[in-house]
Amino acid sequence: MKPILLLFLIAGTVLLGRAVHSSGQPPTQPPEAVTGFDDQSNGFSDPDRRKADQKFFEEVESIAPDGLGPLYNAQSCRECHQTPLTGAASQVTELRVGHLDVHRQFQNPQIPINHGAEVIRDRNLVNDRAICPEIQERVPGTEIVRTTRLATNSLGDGYVEAITDETLLKIRKKQCKASRGTICGQAIKVLVPESEGPDRIGRFGWKDQHASLLAFAxxxxxxxxxxxxxxQKTEVTTVCNPPVATTVPNTDPTKITEPNSLPDPTDNNLEDIDHFASFMRSLKAPARDETAASAPGVKHGAKLFASIGCASCHVETIVTGKSPAAPGGPGLHPDALENRTIHPYSDFLLHDVGTRDGIPIALVEHFGRERIEKRMRELEATRAAEARQRQKGKAEDECSESYQTAVLEGGKHADLLRDTLCARNKLRTAPLWGLRLRSRLMHDGASVRLSDAIRRHKGEAEAVAERFSKLTPADKKALFTFLQSL
Known part of the structure; x- marks a missing residue:
């Protein structure tokens, strides 16, 4: 389960205070989203259903009968999402590693386990824990690219899921136009595993790898x-993986009951991930500290936030559209998430802010081998045609802003592998709502001061970081006061 990235960008288009509407219609002052830090639903779920969903979210999983492991980082969802309440953020990080090939391109690591008898491939996540010692992952010295990712905040994610693709593309278009291409968030269309419908723009995870909360779950x-x-039906490894009904280790995959999480006929055929997704959809958006928001200097700080360029990507206000949440049993009300005004301070797009670890989305890790191989087969004919075009000298820069725009507008075909590789040095603009509750900042949690987090911004955000550095001490204080009210 996967935090705060202050993506301060160029001051071309100031979106601060202007609602971007999922409907594309003129502003009509839709109702505000429900905010707060308590254990009450935002209206998506009835009290009894929310209580049941929270029980699954907080459940401490065991090897049997729950199916914990063989490799894992946590025993409950709450471990990574608990500050200041269940479902929020935490200071927990995960480790991602890999190496560079001869072309200086990132490659996923090869991590031997079971005394070298098996090698973990096709993922760049390294799990901290294992249910038996012989499969504990240890990073070889050859995997020289190493970074951490801070756990993300889930508060308000039900509203984020209800933002339409059209709204995100509208934000992107304004950025690109205002900055003449200097600031241009990348939107990636990703698989929606639970649906037979079209791909959807990702908005969850540091790499925007998921568009739905069920897939995230x-x-x-x-x-x-x-x-x-x-x-996600396939274990990372079958070594030490016991049958669900017993804790006796075995290495015979034919004796393993998969999946570990099964629909419960006594619970409307729901499984754990259904409860997880429903719980996240029911979470209120982070509330602003109204006392802090009324402090001297906050209004001035908000103006500075806009004028130096932060608001170009940290978009204050967005209006949601229709929630894609499918019926998940009785007691759910997806319409409670629709046509609501939220203040996430994010565009939920991918930007190059100078992190430069080059780590792309590990497709097999996040979507499963079978699903990705199927998608790759579907793209074979298109790729063959592109190869012929390149031989004729008509190759285009497929990572360019113009090409990616054509992909999003349907003029070029989408290619999940290519588009994720184009974003290998990019990260999602972290929402700043709830910022005051975080003691560690940036994608890796390595910054503990707002000033340091801002100065670390490079790439697209370098000009804005430079503007910040030229502010007077009084102006910097006002900006920090504003940020600490969020």
């Missing part, structure tokens, strides 16, 4: 807790 259950489910 399935990913977290497998890769953070080692629990397979209907959307």
């Amino acid at each position: 399935a990913d977290a259950y497998l890769n953070e807790m080692g629990i397979t489910n209907s959307l």
Whole structure:
């Protein structure tokens, strides 16, 4: 399960205070989203359903009968999402590693386990824990690219899921136009595993690897807790993986009952990931500290936030559209998330802010081998045609802003592998709502001061960081006061 990236960008288009509407219609002052830090639903779920969902979210998983492991980072969802309440953020980080090939391109690591008898491939996440000592992952010295990722905040994510693709593309278009291409968030269309419908723009995870909370839940259950489910059916390894009904270790994959998480016929055929997704959808958006917001200097700080360029990507206000949440049993009300005004201070797009670790989305890790191989087969004919074009000298820069725009507008075909590689040095603009609750900042949690987090911004954000450095001490104080009210 996967925090705060202050993406301060050029001051071309100031979106601060202007609602971007999922409907594309003129502003009509839709109702505000429900905010707060308590254990009450935002209206998505009835009290009894929310209580049941929270129980699953907080459940401490065991090897049997829950199916914890063999490799894992946490024993419950709450371990990574608990500050200041269940479902929020934390200071927990995960480790991602890899190496560079002869072309200086990132490659996923090869991590031997079981005394070298097996090698973990196709993922760049390294799990901290294992259910038996022989499969504990240890990073070889050859894997020289190493970084951490801070756990993300889940508060308000039900509203984020309800933002339409059209709204995100509208934000992107304004950025690109205002900055003449200098600031231009990348939107990646990703698989929606639970749906047979079209791909959707990603908005969850540091790499925007998921568009739906159910897919995010399935990913977290497998890769953070080692629990397979209907959307992620294959274990990372079968070594030491016991049958669900017993804790006796065995290495015979034919005796393993998969998935570990199964639909419960006594619970409307729901499984754990359904409860996880429903719980996240029911979470209120982070509330602003109204006392701090009325402090001297806050209004001036907000103006500075806009004028130096932060608001170009840290978009204050967005209006949600129709929630894609499918019916998940009785007691759920997706319409509670629709046509609501939220203040996330994010565009939920990918930007180059100088992190430069080059780590792309590990597709097999996040979507499963079978699903990715199927998608790659579907793209074979298109790739062959592109190869012929390149031979004729008509190759284009497929990572360019113009090409990616054509992909999003349907003029060029989408290619999940290519588009994720184009974003290998980019990260999602972290929402700043709830910022005051975080003691560690940036994607890796390495910054503990706002000033340091801002100065670390490079790439697209370098000009804004430079503007920040030229502010007077009084102006910097006003900006920090504003940020600490969020």
